[in-house]
Amino acid sequence: MGQAQSHHPIKGAGLGLKRELLPQIQAAYGTSLTAHLDFVEIAPENWIGAGGKYAKQLAWFTERYPIVCHGLCLSLGGPDPLNEDFLRQVKQFLDQHQIPLYTEHLSYCSDGGYLYDLLPIPFTEEAVHHVARRIRRTQEILERRIAVENASFYVASPIAEMDEASFIRAVLQEADCDLHLDINNIYVNSVNFGFDPHAFLREMPGERIVYAHIAGHDHETEDLIIDTHGQDVIDPVWQLLREAYELFGVFPTLLERDTNIPPLADAMHEVNKIAGLQAAQQGIARQQPADAVSRKRASA
Amino acid sequence: MSGADTDLPLFQQYQLAFTAHIRHPRLHARPEGVPAKRMRVYNEIVFNNLQSAVGACYPVLQRVLGKRAWQALLRRFFAEHQANSPFFRDIPKAFLAFLPQVETLPPYAVSLAHYEWVELAIASADTVTPMLTAEGDLVQGIPIVAPALAVLAYDYPVQKISVRFKPRQALAEPVHLLVFRNQQDEVKFVEMNAMTARLLELLQPGELTGLAALQQLGMEMGHADSTSLITFGAALLEDLRQQDIVWGVAV
Numbered sequence: 001m002g003q004a005q006s007h008h009p010i011k012g013a014g015l016g017l018k019r020e021l022l023p024q025i026q027a028a029y030g031t032s033l034t035a036h037l038d039f040v041e042i043a044p045e046n047w048i049g050a051g052g053k054y055a056k057q058l059a060w061f062t063e064r065y066p067i068v069c070h071g072l073c074l075s076l077g078g079p080d081p082l083n084e085d086f087l088r089q090v091k092q093f094l095d096q097h098q099i100p101l102y103t104e105h106l107s108y109c110s111d112g113g114y115l116y117d118l119l120p121i122p123f124t125e126e127a128v129h130h131v132a133r134r135i136r137r138t139q140e141i142l143e144r145r146i147a148v149e150n151a152s153f154y155v156a157s158p159i160a161e162m163d164e165a166s167f168i169r170a171v172l173q174e175a176d177c178d179l180h181l182d183i184n185n186i187y188v189n190s191v192n193f194g195f196d197p198h199a200f201l202r203e204m205p206g207e208r209i210v211y212a213h214i215a216g217h218d219h220e221t222e223d224l225i226i227d228t229h230g231q232d233v234i235d236p237v238w239q240l241l242r243e244a245y246e247l248f249g250v251f252p253t254l255l256e257r258d259t260n261i262p263p264l265a266d267a268m269h270e271v272n273k274i275a276g277l278q279a280a281q282q283g284i285a286r287q288q289p290a291d292a293v294s295r296k297r298a299s300a
Numbered sequence: 301m302s303g304a305d306t307d308l309p310l311f312q313q314y315q316l317a318f319t320a321h322i323r324h325p326r327l328h329a330r331p332e333g334v335p336a337k338r339m340r341v342y343n344e345i346v347f348n349n350l351q352s353a354v355g356a357c358y359p360v361l362q363r364v365l366g367k368r369a370w371q372a373l374l375r376r377f378f379a380e381h382q383a384n385s386p387f388f389r390d391i392p393k394a395f396l397a398f399l400p401q402v403e404t405l406p407p408y409a410v411s412l413a414h415y416e417w418v419e420l421a422i423a424s425a426d427t428v429t430p431m432l433t434a435e436g437d438l439v440q441g442i443p444i445v446a447p448a449l450a451v452l453a454y455d456y457p458v459q460k461i462s463v464r465f466k467p468r469q470a471l472a473e474p475v476h477l478l479v480f481r482n483q484q485d486e487v488k489f490v491e492m493n494a495m496t497a498r499l500l501e502l503l504q505p506g507e508l509t510g511l512a513a514l515q516q517l518g519m520e521m522g523h524a525d526s527t528s529l530i531t532f533g534a535a536l537l538e539d540l541r542q543q544d545i546v547w548g549v550a551v
């Protein structure tokens with residue numbers, strides 16, 4: 001399996017590799033419990049340069065599963081110079097472990113020092129150019145395309161010149177990079193800022209989607225969701241994922257669970273549900289003439 | 301950080317004002333037009349994340365200082381420190397580097413913090429194990445010690461500090477502690493005497509034979525009878541092998 005892996009594109013359903021879940025996945029490897037686990041995702045900021053048991057755990061996974069790197073601290077929208085030393089370490093890490101996909105957030109996390117959290121970029125014309133320039137430079141250093149993810153947030157910047165969907169489209173186009181679509185983040189923002197998530201989804205550039213996230217969250221008050229990744233995925237978010245598959249075709253999709261981590265069986269229940277939706281959509285797609293599907297994608 | 305730099309594009313001025321407020325809400329007002337209720341979400345989640353990243357590494361220091369002092373310390377760290385590493389495991393390290401400038405801490409705090417941090421550092425150290433044979437003569441050969449290993453000396457009995465034991469003064473003689481990762485990747489702490497600590501320091505580079513290290517040690521200690529030192533030293537090296545501190549002999 002390790003041999004085929006370098007040619008193995010990410011596909012199917014995956015799970016974020018949290019330390020709490022890791023021994024459980026190892027114990028359940030090869031059993032029916034993990035039968036639908038096609039890939040795992042890691043944060044390079046947690047694993048680069050980690051030795052000892054961490055290096056051994058990582059090796060165990062790279063030998064058995066395709067891996068996606070989902071970065072947290074690149075600060076694509078930040079005011080500091082892009083951390084190119086860090087990016088070269090990322091490149092070495094991706095090469096060493098034959099990791100085919102690296103994605104980052106459309107957000108910022110530094111202001112001269114790291115804050116280690118995802119903060120909102122104001123949706124302005126200047127910000128589009130700034131972020132796009134940094135994505136291009138990142139792709140140059142990594143010598144590959146990256147995908148950037150629509151982020152969740154809580155404050156709409158009062159200096160915005162455009163809406164979020166327009167900002168995302170403008171950045172992706174100017175940077176010429178891929179889209180990592182977070183379905184839950186669309187829903188979270190739709191509640192936090194009062195827009196229609198279905199309309200937003202239809203505005204996404206479907207041809208750029210290479211990867212998706214789905215997650216649960218904490219609904220604090222009627223108009224405020226905190227994106228904790230600490231609950232089960234709610235039905236409206238599942239519905240949005242189904243809709244995204246219908247609109248754009250199936251893409252590899254990962255369940256994020258970062259807090260309030262349940263037993264593996266519970267997390268796998270949701271991973272299996274992703275796999276089920278993918279199979280259902282692919283079943284429908286097979287029944288339709290191919291051009292009908294591609295027309296649907298093109299119209300999106 | 302106040303967002304007053306007008307050479308910057310407007311969106312960056314806004315971003316810097318946003319984070320300046322998160323770092324120090326009382327010193328920097330939130331950016332104009334941002335609702336207080338939503339701003340507070342960021343104030344809380346960013347600080348809480350940092351707090352759990354640091355707190356996980358320093359359970360004893362946290363308890364010894366008490367909740368209020370701990371919070372105040374983290375607040376100050378967050379407001380003043382410019383973290384320059386994107387790696388999460390460097391957050392506790394940056395906190396450790398920040399501590400010496402805090403005048404209000406008890407005298408043992410920095411030693412205790414170092415002692416707590418070193419566990420994380422040794423657990424995750426990215427090391428290379430030299431070629432070795434587990435059997436082999438530790439006196440004639442070059443003993444190979446655990447690659448992730450630190451020989452430490454503290455002026456306070458850090459390993460004993462707790463809420464109920466807060467040392468008032470430094471020890472007359474420093475306490476020597478060895479922390480290392482065994483071949484099962486478990487981190488172990490061993491208290492040892494100054495001589496064993498020095499022997500391990502001599503062996504750590506992996507250049508001296510057991511005999512050469514013992515002779516060097518004898519010289520440093522002004523030990524006249526080298527035969528008895530070597531007999532004693534051979535037994536000591538065997539004991540270190542039993543404890544998985546010495547992994548074998550270089551090949």
Ligand SMILES: [Fe+2]
Pocket residue numbers: 149182213256
């Ligand atoms: Fe996500």
